[in-house]
Amino acid sequence: MQANNIEDGNTLFPVFLKLENLNLLLVGGGNVALEKLEAIFKNSPNARVKLVAIDIFNLTRAFLSDHKIPYEERPFYENDLEGVNLAIIAVNDHDASRQIKEACAGRNVLANVADTPAQCDFYLGSxxxxxxxxxxxxxxxxxxxxxxxxxxxxxxxxxxxxDSLLSNISAIRDNLKGDFAEKVRQLDKLTKNLSPDQSAGR
Ligand SMILES: C[C@@]1(CC(=O)O)C2=NC(=C\c3[nH]c(c(CCC(=O)O)c3CC(=O)O)Cc3[nH]c(c(CC(=O)O)c3CCC(=O)O)/C=C3\N/C(=C\2)[C@@H](CCC(=O)O)[C@]3(C)CC(=O)O)/[C@H]1CCC(=O)O
Ligand SMILES: NC(=O)c1ccc[n+]([C@@H]2O[C@H](COP(=O)([O-])OP(=O)(O)OC[C@H]3O[C@@H](n4cnc5c(N)ncnc54)[C@H](O)[C@@H]3O)[C@@H](O)[C@H]2O)c1
Structure with missing residues (x-):
């Protein structure tokens, strides 16, 4: 099954992952691996990540040490996927990349393949x-x-x-009385001014 046919419009389904509850394997220790690490930890400081790479670049190694991320400096082995939910493959060898992706598919591990968008099960977003x-x-x-x-x-x-708007609305939301439809009505009314069409809402 093709995960995403990039020729047929945008069929991607966005989700927001709780990476502190998932095990993520990053394969590769170069520039792209470092970019992905930065993106992950900026968003999810408690992400559960481990890294495997033949050579780990100094800046990547420094990031791994700073964030206490476990790593091993060696080639990827299929056993690295034990207990893994998600993988990011950021290696500079297309054959290895494809083989690692195949190993992921064999174990139902969702994979991002940095050098081959067509092989990705998911993309990172900006x-x-x-x-x-x-x-x-x-x-x-x-x-x-x-x-x-x-x-x-x-x-x-x-x-x-x-952020203060969200905190205020969240506090109000926690204290709303009434059934579900009534709560939706009150929240729609409260947030009416956030919509460009200010007549929107009930
Ligand atoms: C959003 C962001 C998230 C992140 O990585 O954190 C991200 N790439 C970012 C930056 C960036 N990446 C690249 C450049 C250089 C200029 C350029 O090529 O445009 C810059 C710009 C820069 O660094 O300034 C090069 C590049 N990227 C991909 C390929 C492979 C290919 O296209 O074949 C190549 C060519 C490699 C080569 O030529 O060798 C592929 C992917 N990059 C994606 C995400 C996914 C699609 C996202 C989407 O749907 O839009 C996807 C498909 C897979 C993935 O990686 O998940 C992050 C935003 C940073 C920010 O927010 O500041
Ligand atoms: N998706 C993106 O955002 C994006 C952006 C730029 C480049 N790329 C692509 O990503 C790939 C990686 O780029 P880079 O700049 O990080 O390369 P790099 O040379 O800096 O690093 C590659 C890393 O892969 C490791 N590696 C290679 N084979 C391995 C194996 N079998 N097992 C474990 N580790 C292995 C190397 O040891 C090294 O750490 C390139 O193909 C590049 O075209 C993707």
């Missing part, structure tokens, strides 16, 4: 974060650079007060 608010952007693999630029635009456009 992430805008304002406190509790998180917006993830994907261009369906067409242009990560455009995703990065959109991130910068949204980051500038979203007010910094977004």
């Amino acid at each position: 992430v805008v974060k304002k406190g509790n608010l998180k917006v993830a952007i994907s261009t369906n693999g067409k242009s990560p650079t455009v995703a990065k630029r959109l991130k910068e635009t949204l980051n500038a456009a979203l007010p910094d007060e977004m």
